[in-house]
Amino acid sequence: xxxxxxLERPGAILLSLAxxxxxxxxxILFVNVRTGNDGNRATQAEPVKTLERAATLLAEGAAxxxxxxxxxxxxxxxxRCVTIRGRDFTELNRLTIEASVLPDDPQWQPGxxxxxxxxxxxDRPGTPAQPSETYSLKVQVNxxxxxxxxxxxNPLPDNWHCCIxxxxxxxxxxxxxQCMFLGDRNTSDIYSATLATGxxxxxxxxxxxxxxxxxxxxxxVDGIGGKGCAMLHCVVDGALISGVWTCQTSEDFEFHHNxxxxxxxxxxxxPNDGQKYRVGDCxxxxxxxxxxxxxxxxxxGETGPEVKFDKDHIVTEGRLEFASHEMTxxxxxxxxxxxxxxxxxxxxxx
Numbered sequence: 001x002x003x004x005x006x007l008e009r010p011g012a013i014l015l016s017l018a019x020x021x022x023x024x025x026x027x028i029l030f031v032n033v034r035t036g037n038d039g040n041r042a043t044q045a046e047p048v049k050t051l052e053r054a055a056t057l058l059a060e061g062a063a064x065x066x067x068x069x070x071x072x073x074x075x076x077x078x079x080r081c082v083t084i085r086g087r088d089f090t091e092l093n094r095l096t097i098e099a100s101v102l103p104d105d106p107q108w109q110p111g112x113x114x115x116x117x118x119x120x121x122x123d124r125p126g127t128p129a130q131p132s133e134t135y136s137l138k139v140q141v142n143x144x145x146x147x148x149x150x151x152x153x154n155p156l157p158d159n160w161h162c163c164i165x166x167x168x169x170x171x172x173x174x175x176x177x178q179c180m181f182l183g184d185r186n187t188s189d190i191y192s193a194t195l196a197t198g199x200x201x202x203x204x205x206x207x208x209x210x211x212x213x214x215x216x217x218x219x220x221v222d223g224i225g226g227k228g229c230a231m232l233h234c235v236v237d238g239a240l241i242s243g244v245w246t247c248q249t250s251e252d253f254e255f256h257h258n259x260x261x262x263x264x265x266x267x268x269x270x271p272n273d274g275q276k277y278r279v280g281d282c283x284x285x286x287x288x289x290x291x292x293x294x295x296x297x298x299x300x301g302e303t304g305p306e307v308k309f310d311k312d313h314i315v316t317e318g319r320l321e322f323a324s325h326e327m328t329x330x331x332x333x334x335x336x337x338x339x340x341x342x343x344x345x346x347x348x349x350x
Contacts, residue, residue, distance in 0.1 A: 026065045026066050026067070026093075027061050027062075027065060027066070027067040027068070028044075028067070028068045028070060029042040029048070029054045029057055029058060029067065029068070029069045029070070030042055030043060030044050030047035030048070030070050030072070030100075031047055031048055031049070031050070031051055031053075031054045031069060031070065031071045031072060032047040032048075032049070032072035032074065033049055033050070033072070033074035033075065033076050033114075034072070034074045035047065035072075036048045036049035036050075036072075037049055038050055038053040042054060042057050047072065050076070051069075051071070051076055051078070051082045051116075051137075052078075052080070052082050054069050055069075055082050055083065055084055055085075058084065058086075058087060058095070059085060059086030059087050060086075061087055063087055063088040064088055064089070064090060064093060065093060066089065066092075066093035066094055066095070066096075067087075067089070067095050067096075068095075068096045068097075068098065069095075069096070069097045069098070070098060070099075070100050071097065071098065071099055071100060071114040071149065072100045072114065073099070073100070073101070073111060073112050073113065073114055074114060074115070075115045075117065076114055076115065076116045076117070077117055077119050078116065078117070078118050078119065078120060078136055079119050079120055079121070080120055081118075081120065081134070081135040081136065081137070081138055082136065082137050082138070083137075083138045083140060084097075084137065084138065084139050084140060084141055084144065085138075085140035085141060086141075087141060088141065088142070089141060089142060089143040089144070090143055091143055091173065093143075094143035094144065094145060094173075095141060095143065095144045095145070096144075096145045096146075096147065097137075097144070097145070097146045097147070097149070098145070098146070098147040098148050098149075099112060099113055099114050099147065099148030099149060100112075100114075101148075102147060102148045102178065103148060103178045103205075103328070103343045103344050103345075104178075104344055104345055104346045110326040110328065112148075113148060113149065113150040113180065114148075114149050114150065115150045115151075115152060116136050116137075116149055116150065116151050116152065116163070117151075117152040117153070117154070117188065118134050118135070118136050118153065118154035118161055119154070119155075120134040120135075120154065121156065122134060122156075122159070125158070126156065126157070126158030126159045126160075127158050128158055131158045131159055131160045131191075132156065132158065132159045132160070133159070133160045133161075133162070134154045134156070134159055134160075134161045134162075135161070135162050135163075135165050136151055136161075136162070136163045136164065137163065137164050137165070138165050138166070138167075139164065139165065139166040139171070139174060139196075140166070140168060140171065141171070142170075142171055142172055142173050143173045144166075144173070144174050144175070145174075145175040145176075145177065146164060146174075146175070146176050146177070146179060147175075147176075147177050147178050147179070148178050148179065149179050149180075150179065150180040150181075150182065151163040151164075151179065151180065151181045151182070151190070151193065152182055152183075152188045152190075153181075153182075153183045153184070153188040153189050153190035153211075154188065154189060154190075155187055155188050155189070156189075159189065159191075160191035160192070161189055161190055161191050161192075162190075162191060162192040162193075162194075162195050163181055163190060163192075163193050163194065164176055164179075164193070164194045164195070164196075165192075165194075165195050165196070166195075166196040166197065166198065166201070167195070167196070167197050167218070167220065168197065168198065169197075169198075169220070169222065170198075171196075171197065171198045172198040172199040172200050172201075172226075173199070173200040174196055174198075174200070174201050174202070175202045175204065176194050176202070176203050176204070176206060177202075177203075177204040177205050177206065178204075178205050178206065178343055178344075178345075179206045179207075180206065180207045180208075180209075180327070180328070180343065181193035181194070181206065181207070181208045181209070181211050181214065182207075182209045182210070182327070183209065183210045183211040183212070184210055185210065185212075185240060189212075190210075190211040190212065191211075191212045191213065192211075192212065192213045192216050193208055193211045193213070193214045193215065194206075194214070194215050194216065195213075195216040195218055196216070196217065196218065196226070197218050197219065197220035197224075197226065198220075198226050199226045199227045199228050199229070200226070200227075200228040200229065201217060201226055201229045201230075202229065202230045202231075202232070203215045203230070203231045203232070203234060204230070204231075204232045204233055204234070205232070205233045205234065205341075205342065205343060205344070205345055206234045206235075206343075207234070207235045207237075207327055207328065207342055207343055208234065208235070208236045208237070208239065208243070209237045209238060209327055210237070210238045210239075210240065211239060211240070212239070212240040212241045213239070213241045213242055213245050213268065214234075214236050214239055214242070214243050214244065214245075215231050215234070215243070215244050215245065216245040216247075217229050217244075217245065217246045217247060217249040217253070218245075218247050219247040219248040219249070219270070223248065224248070225246075225247060225248030225249045225250055225275075226249055226250065227250040227252060228250070228252060229249055229250070229252075229253050229254075230253065230254035230255070231243075231244050231254070231255050231258060232254060232255075232256060232257055232258065233257045233258065233339070233340060233341045233342070233345075234258045234259070234341055234342075235258070235259045235327075235329075235330065235336075235341045235342050236258070236259065236260040236261065236263060237261050237262055237263075237320060237322075237327070238261075238262045238263060239260070239263035239264060239265070240263075240264060241264055241265060241268060241294065241298060241299060242263060242264065242265040242266065242267060242268035242292070242294070242299075243258070243260040243263055243265075243266050243267070244258075244260075244266070244267055244268070245267075245268040245269065245294070246267070246268075246269050246270075246273065246275065246277070247269065247270045247273065248270070248273055248275065249275065250275070251275050251276060251277060253275075253277055254278075255277060255278070255279050255280075255282070256278075256279070256280040256281045256282060257281050257282065257339045257340065257341055258282045258283075258339070258341055259282065259283040259284075259285070259320065259330065259335075259336035259339060259341045259342075260282070260283075260284050260285075260287060261283070261284075261285040261286050261287065261320040261335075262285070262286050262287065262320065263287045263288070264287070264288050264289065264299065265287065265288070265289045265290070265291065265292045265294075265299060266284050266287050266289070266290050266291065267279075267290060267291045267292070267309075268291075268292050268293070268294040268299065269291070269292075269293060269294070269303070269307070270293065270294070270295070271293045271295070271300065273293075274306065274307065276308050276309065276310065277309055277310070278309070278310040278311075278312070279309050279310070279311050279312070279314065280310075280311070280312040280313055280314075281312070281313045281314075281339060282313075282314055282315070282336075282339070283314075283315040283316075283318070283320075283335050283336025283339060283341075284314055284315070284316055285315070285316065285317070285318060285319070285320050285335050285336070286320070289302050291303040291307055291309070315335055315336055317335070318334070318335025318336075319334065319335055320334055320335060320336070321333060321334040322334070328342060328343040328344070329341075329342035329343055329344055330342055
């Protein structure tokens with residue numbers, strides 16, 4: 001009963017998320033691919049054009065001061081990775097990278113989401129045996145929220161694309177919320193939608209479609225799993241590897257109110273990873289396998305009886321149906337609709 005109550009209550013992570021998203025910001029940088037110019041001051045009246053320029057201006061700001069990068073609707077084509085670095089933030093004075101109109105705003109429409117596509121062309125072409133690697137955003141600072149963006153991957157063949165990456169020994173506190181990751185293995189592939197080492201990596205109210213690995217909680221080269229991590233209120237449709245991938249992630253990992261459907265695996269973990277996790281209030285529909293072992297190159301096979309989960313209130317029958325072709329949230333008749341998974345936090349869906 002005590003475990004069940006933990007899954008039903010909002011939880012420390014969700015309360016923290018609401019608090020962090022409401023904090024005011026001292027510095028605001030505006031980005032508009034349609035009207036901006038990288039020679040501008042990044043104000044609302046004079047926005048810059050590229051995310052890369054905004055990242056450069058951000059690094060020049062005062063350490064410890066909060067900052068927000070506000071991204072207008074439009075198509076942002078990245079011919080190189082945008083790296084966020086060079087400045088310190090705190091839990092309250094954090095960095096937020098967000099769409100100018102957010103999914104729960106009354107005026108939001110699907111076209112309000114900034115669309116980020118990688119067109120990076122690495123010097124070394126990839127091969128099936130040794131794929132190249134590209135990235136959209138690399139986060140190299142602590143205390144970051146990324147909200148309301150849509151990622152489409154990279155069209156190169158034999159390439160592993162990661163949309164949001166945070167890898168570092170001392171990095172922690174990354175929230176990815178209300179974002180969409182829409183891949184296609186033949187046209188705009190996403191190998192890893194989100195990947196991070198360290199503590200407090202939270203993926204919340206996101207939608208993943210046809211990505212290989214959706215949320216990867218990596219233990220890094222030092223083999224240290226993250227603590228205080230979570231995947232909440234997300235929809236995964238058609239993961240080519242898995243919806244979630246843990247690597248020695250602490251057993252305080254929260255996985256609830258998620259919908260995973262039509263995927264190869266629901267849950268992937270690295271070999272010899274024996275942590276026991278709790279899966280509560282989820283819809284797991286039409287997946288080939290539930291739990292497997294895997295390496296970066298892909299799955300190795302199903303886990304055996306040595307791997308155990310605490311499961312509570314799991315829906316395994318029914319159909320996954322989106323409310324529209326935009327894939328932002330589930331139709332009322334869909335399995336898992338009651339979980340409020342998808343892009344919106346509020347029930348009054350668009």
